[in-house]
Amino acid sequence: MSSSSSPNTVELDILGQVCPACMLVVLKEVNQRRQEITSGQTRLLIRTDHRNATVTVPESIRKMGYRVDVAKVNNYYEITVDRR
Amino acid sequence: MLLNYPELLFPTFLLAGLLMGWLLHRSDFCIAGILRDIFLFRSFTQLPALVLLVVATMVLFQVARGAAILPFDPPPTLDGNVSLLALAGGLLFGVGMVLAGGCVVSTLYKLGSGNLTSLLAFCGMLAGGMLYAEIYPLVVELRRAAMLTQYATLQQAWPEGGPIVAWGLIGLTAIPLLLWWRQGKIAVASPAAGYIQPWLVVLLLAGLNLLLYLLAGWPLAISAAYAKIAAFLELLVAPGHVAQLAFFQQEARVIETVHGRLASSLGPRIDLIFISDVPLLVGIILGGMASAIALKEFRLGPWPPLRQGVAAFAGGTLVLLGARLAGGCNFNYVLGGLPLFSFQAVLFTAGLLGGAWLGSLLLPRIILR
Numbered sequence: 001m002s003s004s005s006s007p008n009t010v011e012l013d014i015l016g017q018v019c020p021a022c023m024l025v026v027l028k029e030v031n032q033r034r035q036e037i038t039s040g041q042t043r044l045l046i047r048t049d050h051r052n053a054t055v056t057v058p059e060s061i062r063k064m065g066y067r068v069d070v071a072k073v074n075n076y077y078e079i080t081v082d083r084r
Numbered sequence: 085m086l087l088n089y090p091e092l093l094f095p096t097f098l099l100a101g102l103l104m105g106w107l108l109h110r111s112d113f114c115i116a117g118i119l120r121d122i123f124l125f126r127s128f129t130q131l132p133a134l135v136l137l138v139v140a141t142m143v144l145f146q147v148a149r150g151a152a153i154l155p156f157d158p159p160p161t162l163d164g165n166v167s168l169l170a171l172a173g174g175l176l177f178g179v180g181m182v183l184a185g186g187c188v189v190s191t192l193y194k195l196g197s198g199n200l201t202s203l204l205a206f207c208g209m210l211a212g213g214m215l216y217a218e219i220y221p222l223v224v225e226l227r228r229a230a231m232l233t234q235y236a237t238l239q240q241a242w243p244e245g246g247p248i249v250a251w252g253l254i255g256l257t258a259i260p261l262l263l264w265w266r267q268g269k270i271a272v273a274s275p276a277a278g279y280i281q282p283w284l285v286v287l288l289l290a291g292l293n294l295l296l297y298l299l300a301g302w303p304l305a306i307s308a309a310y311a312k313i314a315a316f317l318e319l320l321v322a323p324g325h326v327a328q329l330a331f332f333q334q335e336a337r338v339i340e341t342v343h344g345r346l347a348s349s350l351g352p353r354i355d356l357i358f359i360s361d362v363p364l365l366v367g368i369i370l371g372g373m374a375s376a377i378a379l380k381e382f383r384l385g386p387w388p389p390l391r392q393g394v395a396a397f398a399g400g401t402l403v404l405l406g407a408r409l410a411g412g413c414n415f416n417y418v419l420g421g422l423p424l425f426s427f428q429a430v431l432f433t434a435g436l437l438g439g440a441w442l443g444s445l446l447l448p449r450i451i452l453r
Contacts, residue, residue, distance in 0.1 A: 016386040018185035018201045051276040052112040070275040
């Protein structure tokens with residue numbers, strides 16, 4: 001029986017950044033790592049303290065065909081981008 | 085009217101600011117973001133809330149006017165000097181708000197939550213106020229040359245037809261709102277803790293706007309506070325120079341009360357603007373701070389990357405330059421002027437949209453190089 005390996009987690013820290021700059025930075029990173037994420041090789045973990053980013057980032061990334069989860073951690077949020 | 089009891093102005097506006105800061109922080113409602121995201125990301129998520137805000141305010145103002153509890157004359161924050169500078173000011177404001185990541189109000193509640201990018205934008209706005217004071221004599225000449233009409237509002241220009249057009253426009257705007265409601269686009273799905281739906285916040289904001297208009301004599305306005313704070317700061321380092329600047333000496337808002345004529349300036353004086361616009365500004369910061377602390381989300385810092393920080397400061401400068409050039413900000417014109425069918429507000433909003441588009445072209449080139 002074979003098992004798939006867990007993806008590598010790449011962290012993107014955009015704490016302190018506000019929209020739209022934080023969104024532009026995230027989109028650039030996601031586009032640069034498109035093949036790694038869609039192949040399941042990489043998971044992107046975004047750290048943000050900008051509340052609006054928890055709406056705008058998932059909205060845009062999901063439209064690109066990825067799976068996005070959001071969780072609150074301490075006083076900021078973690079947005080995880082995986083292949084669907 | 086609160087102006088008959090001026091000692092009540094400061095606490096009333098401070099309380100209004102606290103409430104606004106809290107609600108806006110919880111709903112992430114940002115006019116700058118809503119207009120910018122249309123051009124930058126083709127996103128319309130919070131546009132229904134903005135349209136609802138303007139329409140709800142229009143309805144409240146028209147009903148209040150019909151009931152004779154609001155005057156048909158425009159408030160002192162919407163003067164009759166309609167000029168093309170409103171368009172130019174809106175354009176500058178629009179570019180600035182994209183670079184700054186917020187407008188004159190959203191910057192405040194984000195600053196209150198500890199965001200240092202917004203602090204840089206806020207400092208840029210103060211710098212914009214100081215810069216405007218230097219170029220003010222040139223602006224006066226330009227404004228005179230660019231004057232379009234002395235009528236401030238549609239109802240001033242056309243007393244008989246104004247209310248008909250107003251209600252007609254309200255009725256037309258109800259159509260997209262109903263469509264959005266049926267499509268489930270009025271509510272926003274957000275995982276942020278303590279989120280309050282923007283549609284609810286804008287209805288409360290419209291009510292607060294009417295209340296302040298009834299109590300104080302003018303709807304929400306805040307950019308004058310930035311100019312006044314800038315004047316006080318500049319007074320600390322260059323008092324002689326401040327005394328010479330015409331911008332800080334001229335009358336900015338004049339109100340008739342039972343105590344007589346109340347005039348205020350944008351200069352470093354304790355006057356009407358100091359006890360109304362300034363506590364509103366401070367209240368929004370504190371309201372945002374209180375909301376962030378209650379959610380355990382208050383974080384001081386970190387500083388943004390250099391390019392973002394410079395863009396925020398420069399953007400803030402353009403925001404205040406644009407606001408003073410136009411004679412008001414997005415809150416004054418979009419939330420106060422448009423509902424009152426002010427010509428100046430229409431020009432400003434047109435410029436604002438153009439500026440948001442232009443800013444959306446510029447920002448990626450600055451941030452992502």
